[in-house]
């Protein structure tokens with residue numbers, strides 16, 4: 068049976084690959100809706116990009132909603148320096164024609180979780196957690212209805228990528244992350260500690276270009292754009308590919324290794340705002356709220372991505 072999911076996202080090239088994988092895998096995902104967030108770029112562009120992606124995949128049956136235009140307690144920080152001014156630079160997708168749904172994304176999350184049997188819907192999270200946190204504040208009863216949250220977010224051993232101590236998705240809205248991680252929901256976190264081991268080398272990008280479909284070309288072109296920033300920054304043989312860890316974990320969890328730990332978010336530090344503090348060695352009695360993933364099989368990961376992207380038009 069495919070898993071029912073709500074995707075929360077701010078596409079972004081790496082989110083785009085993750086969303087395309089999910090759209091191409093109806094045997095694994097029953098996507099109830101895509102809720103867009105402000106993050107990598109502003110909300111107007113993320114909702115536009117999500118609509119362009121469902122059209123690219125031929126899946127306009129999947130509804131797209133817009134959530135909140137800014138984080139809960141601070142001004143929006145974006146990442147155009149990585150993703151380009153459109154957020155999907157390199158993809159060159161036409162202006163989408165499928166309409167944005169009128170309902171607010173936060174209300175969609177609340178209504179959907181209340182309408183579905185408890186425990187059946189999981190959250191597939193690719194962005195700052197603003198909309199999920201707002202839904203939990205508005206309707207605390209939904210916490211026990213969420214089966215699992217699988218999120219690309221956080222960092223500990225690899226420290227920060229937007230500040231020296233914080234990973235981007237958490238840094239943009241630390242209050243939201245704090246609310247979500249304290250909500251008592253089974254949570255899997257795919258942090259930089261694993262994504263920095265999953266590099267899109269030139270050979271892997273060539274493989275997407277050679278799939279022979281439009282989707283493969285779009286993926287190769289947009290990752291070619293977004294990885295140039297990381298290649299300069301890290302000097303590695305490829306850039307980390309963050310977003311697809313979420314569908315990969317949900318489809319093949321055995322590809323990854325992690326540990327059940329406490330993860331807490333720094334919400335007021337001057338130098339450490341947005342840091343995910345991981346009690347990896349169990350030196351506190353804080354509740355173990357997260358399966359924290361630190362390792363993954365890079366070859367299997369890129370093989371799965373290529374298999375699913377190869378199914379697109």
Ligand code: BDR
Pocket residue numbers: 079080081082107146149193194219228234235236309310
């Ligand atoms: C996260 O930051 C964003 O810029 C990427 O798209 C990814 O979601 C990685 O820290």
